[in-house]
Amino acid sequence: MTAKTFPRFFFPDERARSVMDVDYEGLQEGGIKAVIFDLDNTIARWGDERLEEEIMELFERITSMGLRVAVLSNSRRKDIENFIEELPFPHLFNANKPGKRGFRSILKELGVTGNEAAMVGDQLLTDVLGANRVNMYTIRVDPIDPEREYNFTKINRLGEKFLLCLREIYRFFRSWRFTRR
Numbered sequence: 001m002t003a004k005t006f007p008r009f010f011f012p013d014e015r016a017r018s019v020m021d022v023d024y025e026g027l028q029e030g031g032i033k034a035v036i037f038d039l040d041n042t043i044a045r046w047g048d049e050r051l052e053e054e055i056m057e058l059f060e061r062i063t064s065m066g067l068r069v070a071v072l073s074n075s076r077r078k079d080i081e082n083f084i085e086e087l088p089f090p091h092l093f094n095a096n097k098p099g100k101r102g103f104r105s106i107l108k109e110l111g112v113t114g115n116e117a118a119m120v121g122d123q124l125l126t127d128v129l130g131a132n133r134v135n136m137y138t139i140r141v142d143p144i145d146p147e148r149e150y151n152f153t154k155i156n157r158l159g160e161k162f163l164l165c166l167r168e169i170y171r172f173f174r175s176w177r178f179t180r181r
């Protein structure tokens with residue numbers, strides 16, 4: 001995969017409705033060796049103390065395909081952290097996404113480069129932006145429960161709306177320029 005240019009930094013390579021709808025076989029065929037998941041509103045609801053059975057089964061299915069799995073979260077919620085710590089997957093909490101450090105550390109633990117890993121998350125300004133910065137393949141999923149989020153996340157959502165609006169304006173002018181030629 002080629003390096004991403006500035007406007008593309010803010011947008012995912014693809015979108016999916018949820019982690020259940022991602023084409024993991026397709027990712028693997030494209031050279032992906034590891035999938036890193038965001039926690040809140042991607043694989044767990046805010047306030048959940050454990051992962052749903054559905055998610056545990058998904059993780060098992062992905063690992064049995066030969067892909068590696070990890071969890072990278074900005075959260076500091078002790079309850080669900082205790083649950084995830086017991087799982088046999090690399091994980092990092094309080095990761096400071098979109099900072100590169102957390103991504104680099106989890107990639108190192110997985111033993112893969114950014115090019116060989118995909119990020120699945122619900123936020124453009126943390127999950128997608130951060131993963132794009134380290135050249136990962138990015139998949140944005142719809143938040144499981146958009147009504148329940150941290151206040152800081154709600155501010156990020158405003159930023160997302162602004163970015164999406166800018167992109168629409170950019171696309172409009174680009175198509176307008178082409179039709180005028």
Ligand SMILES: [Mg+2]
Pocket residue numbers: 038039040041042121122123
């Ligand atoms: Mg999230």
